[in-house]
Amino acid sequence: xxxxxxxxxxxxxxxxxxxxxxxxxxxxxxxxxxxxxxxxxxxxxxxxxxxxxxxxxxxxxxxxxxxxxxxxxxxxxxxxxxxxxxxxxxxxxxxxxxxxxxxxxxxxxxxxxxxxxxxxxxxxxxxxxxxxxxxxxxxxxxxxxxxxxxxxxxxxxxxxxxxxxxxxxxxxxxxxxxxxxxxxxxxxxxxxxxxxxxxxxxxxxxxxxxxxxxxxxxxxxxxxxxxxxxxxxxxxxxxxxxxxxxxxxxxxx
Numbered sequence: 001x002x003x004x005x006x007x008x009x010x011x012x013x014x015x016x017x018x019x020x021x022x023x024x025x026x027x028x029x030x031x032x033x034x035x036x037x038x039x040x041x042x043x044x045x046x047x048x049x050x051x052x053x054x055x056x057x058x059x060x061x062x063x064x065x066x067x068x069x070x071x072x073x074x075x076x077x078x079x080x081x082x083x084x085x086x087x088x089x090x091x092x093x094x095x096x097x098x099x100x101x102x103x104x105x106x107x108x109x110x111x112x113x114x115x116x117x118x119x120x121x122x123x124x125x126x127x128x129x130x131x132x133x134x135x136x137x138x139x140x141x142x143x144x145x146x147x148x149x150x151x152x153x154x155x156x157x158x159x160x161x162x163x164x165x166x167x168x169x170x171x172x173x174x175x176x177x178x179x180x181x182x183x184x185x186x187x188x189x190x191x192x193x194x195x196x197x198x199x200x201x202x203x204x205x206x207x208x209x210x211x212x213x214x215x216x217x218x219x220x221x222x223x224x225x226x227x228x229x230x231x232x233x234x235x236x237x238x239x240x241x242x243x244x245x246x247x248x249x250x251x252x253x
Contacts, residue, residue: 004242
């Protein structure tokens with residue numbers, strides 16, 4: 001399985017989205033299950049494409065689900081998604097795709113920071129106040145070769161004191177789902193903090209995933225509610241400012 005923050009499919013060198021490049025990158029991963037963050041649907045900046053559908057075709061997914069965190073387009077029309085948006089409307093969020101059938105889906109909407117938070121930008125000495133975007137998670141019950149599992153993905157806020165609250169609430173919401181449970185995504189925190197807050201276990205060896213070129217941090221994770229026999233690696237692709245985080249699972253203990 002792979003978790004990958006795709007930066008809406010953008011190639012940093014060309015500063016543009018090329019759908020064939022994006023599809024090839026997804027295909028090259030060879031993932032059986034793929035968790036994506038920063039996913040566009042029908043946005044001008046990503047050529048009006050449904051990036052989840054493009055990825056699903058590229059990997060041969062039999063089930064997939066896009067869940068919007070924001071509805072509308074960047075700028076004045078951005079609004080928090082409610083889940084009631086039309087399927088042909090512009091949106092931005094996360095996606096979960098699988099080559100194995102999904103028997104059930106669940107969406108968890110996470111509390112957003114209510115006030116602007118200070119953010120330090122590269123090259124600037126002083127932080128600026130930024131209003132965070134809404135956050136969401138999606139979980140699927142998947143019938144795979146290891147048996148039934150619950151797999152979830154999310155993209156938590158960059159605000160350190162709040163992403164812990166979001167992670168705690170998300171894990172509490174997922175506890176009612178049948179295990180084994182795997183939680184994936186861009187958690188915007190390191191592995192030690194993610195493990196401490198979630199009560200889950202980090203899968204495999206740690207890998208640095210951000211930023212591309214000279215990765216210094218692991219923001220992208222796969223956590224589990226039990227011991228997994230797994231190998232981890234990262235892959236730099238011609239899209240995104242993150243490395244794709246790859247987990248090969250041999251079995252469940």
